[in-house]
Amino acid sequence: MSTNTFENINKKTVYGPVKSWRFGQSLGIDPLFQTSICSFDCIYCQLGKIQNLTIKRDVYVKTEQVLEDYREVIASNTIVDVITYSGSGEPTLALNLDEMIKGIGKLSPTIPQNILTNATTLHLPEVRKTLLSLDKVIVKLDGPTEQLMKTVNRPAEGVSFESIIEGIREFRKIYNGALEVQCMLMPLLEKDFEQFFEIMKSFNPNLVQFNTPSRPYPSSWHRENRGNHELIFDYKVNWLKELDKTDFEAMSKVFSEQTGLKVLIK
Template sequence: MSTTPNIDFNSVYGPVKSWRYGRSLGVDPIGARSTCSFNCVYCQLGEIELKTSDRQVFVPTTKILQDLQAFAPWDVDVITISGSGEPTLPLNLGEIISSIKQLTHKPVAVLTNATLLNNLEVRQALCLADKVSVKLDAISQQQLKLIDRPVEGINWEYIWSGLKKFRVEYTGGLGIQTMILTPWNRETKTEYIRLMRSLLPDEIQLNTPTRPKPLKYQLEARGNHSSAADRPYKVLTFRQVSPDFISDFATEISAATNILVRHPLSHESPVS
């Protein structure tokens, strides 16, 4: 186990307004170098600097707790662990979640890309969180490679098998977060609905890229930087799927599955 020296950066940021969870304080267990097992084409962090599925301690738990103290009494709805990459990569994730809950008495949410859910220790750590939002942008290996661009050794079947194990074990609020870049055809929509019917998450969060992608990694991109004034760096902007497409598909999914489907396009303010 190695510990990257991440002493100079602040591991706590925000609060930001999250369309998923309300007023949210962000905790970054990764640090100043973006690190992920995906390299999503739309990633708001920019091109991922360290692409890996190897776990290690990136930020000591004591450093996170120390940074959190400055935000007491934590006037937020939730503390969300996300930040500069994939939060299940840190080996101390379970310790981070339980220490934050002990210190703040606030609900803790984790946003994950699901690539490590076959790992029992990862699932046990996530089971300590009140809410877990799992990214599922693809219904096939082909779509996964195009959109999420995983590191070698991670394929769609592997991700789905981990997700099914986690669904059985997790008793908190499970959300499936799906980013749609171009309008899906009938076949893709039908397959997605079939998958959701078999998984039965507590809610589905549909989205389309509302925030531009920095050309290079920016630590500031962890928070809400939707307006140009907030980001003095070069970005790529994506075409978005129309609000009608998202809202029609949301209605169709919920009619077919009885699962609550939420999306941010009906909200007026910038979202994370």
């Protein structure tokens, strides 16, 4: 039985599963839940304007609540191919993320666990240690400069571009799982694109995925926008300026040729 109803989307720390074009049935885990909480406030964020823009790590939702919601989903025989930590913002801001990963790993040792992170906490050794046990770590990087980060990702005070880059490099040195980089290719990036090549190569990622904004920017926060679903709910949204499809494909091709990295486009 699926739990993917509008009601459950809003009430639980575990949501979906949502169909992922790459991973199959992906069950989302939200380690933040109370409201949207992130160290970025990206201009394209599907959650809308971030309510709590912060770099502070804290316990935002109790581990037991997440495990209880998770047990309920598996008890209903829902098909789950992969677990993804993401939810209402930046999952590594949850101080108890480690407990959640271990708790879910004990309940479902054979289901792979992935995370989507903006890498703003990866300079912290304790965060790197927590992520080591995951099967796949997907980091976001939308450009090669502090200025671009400030324009596109609108970070919380205290976030430094250099420490993000260093954090990813340090993590790569110790991580044996699959490290992927996701980049939202926006018109703003075009003029700095070549600077991107060396930075990306230095991460030695298993894959780079280029996206364009596929969903509109909601005017306000709605919890049901967690997850990579295709639903558009009934409230005011703004569509973002996208790269022309030909430019998008051409940039991806140049990137792949110049870096030798495996590239996926969506």
